[in-house]
Amino acid sequence: DAMVIQNPRYQVTQFGKPVTLSCSQTLNHNVMYWYQQKSSQAPKLLFHYYDKDFNNEADTPDNFQSRRPNTSFCFLDIRSPGLGDAAMYLCATSRVPGDGYTFGSGTRLTVV
Amino acid sequence: GENVEQHPSTLSVQEGDSAVIKCTYSDSASNYFPWYKQELGKRPQLIIDIRSNVGEKKDQRIAVTLNKTAKHFSLHITETQPEDSAVYFCAAPASNDYKLSFGAGTTVTVRA
Numbered sequence: 360d361a362m363v364i365q366n367p368r369y370q371v372t373q374f375g376k377p378v379t380l381s382c383s384q385t386l387n388h389n390v391m392y393w394y395q396q397k398s399s400q401a402p403k404l405l406f407h408y409y410d411k412d413f414n415n416e417a418d419t420p421d422n423f424q425s426r427r428p429n430t431s432f433c434f435l436d437i438r439s440p441g442l443g444d445a446a447m448y449l450c451a452t453s454r455v456p457g458d459g460y461t462f463g464s465g466t467r468l469t470v471v
Numbered sequence: 472g473e474n475v476e477q478h479p480s481t482l483s484v485q486e487g488d489s490a491v492i493k494c495t496y497s498d499s500a501s502n503y504f505p506w507y508k509q510e511l512g513k514r515p516q517l518i519i520d521i522r523s524n525v526g527e528k529k530d531q532r533i534a535v536t537l538n539k540t541a542k543h544f545s546l547h548i549t550e551t552q553p554e555d556s557a558v559y560f561c562a563a564p565a566s567n568d569y570k571l572s573f574g575a576g577t578t579v580t581v582r583a
Contacts, residue, residue, distance in 0.1 A: 403573075404572075407570060456569035457564065459517050460515075460571065464513070
């Protein structure tokens with residue numbers, strides 16, 4: 360009964376080769392978030408969707424984009440991954456703004 | 472946005488002792504304060520949260536206290552067990568925003 364599912368769990372991509380990470384949820388939550396977490400650091404918000412409304416953090420690199428084609432799915436696209444983009448990428452949802460988050464298991468991205 | 476500071480960064484306790492982690496926040500109008508536990512290689516999981524209309528909340532061995540005047544909240548773990556070893560993150564939203572900002576995390580090690 361997984362609720363927030365991220366695929367794949369581990370992703371290896373080549374330097375500069377576009378990569379897409381996916382997140383799906385069975386909770387019917389309105390808000391979906393993408394966080395980047397580097398080793399021994401706090402999760403850092405990249406962007407989020409409130410329903411169909413996309414919200415980008417001011418310091419999120421242009422290299423990162425997101426799509427939410429429907430309530431259940433959200434994608435993170437990295438157009439040209441660099442070595443510095445290697446991290447754990449966490450998807451989270453909340454039922455409404457201000458509610459607690461439910462996190463997915465994360466995708467660990469390695470850039471070679 | 473919200474600025475959340477978390478201390479200590481590492482905490483080692485003897486099994487059976489108590490552990491306390493403290494966070495301070497900057498936005499006096501913030502009204503929701505969750506704590507997440509992240510075991511190695513796993514997703515952060517919400518373990519307890521508190522809203523600004525209460526000063527303390529307890530769930531078995533875990534408690535959270537909130538001091539709105541001083542703008543800090545703390546996680547208390549009593550009778551620690553080896554399975555409590557993990558990284559703990561506090562978080563808070565800004566008053567004009569619902570996105571969570573996370574503290575830097577506390578690595579808790581419970582020694583048997």
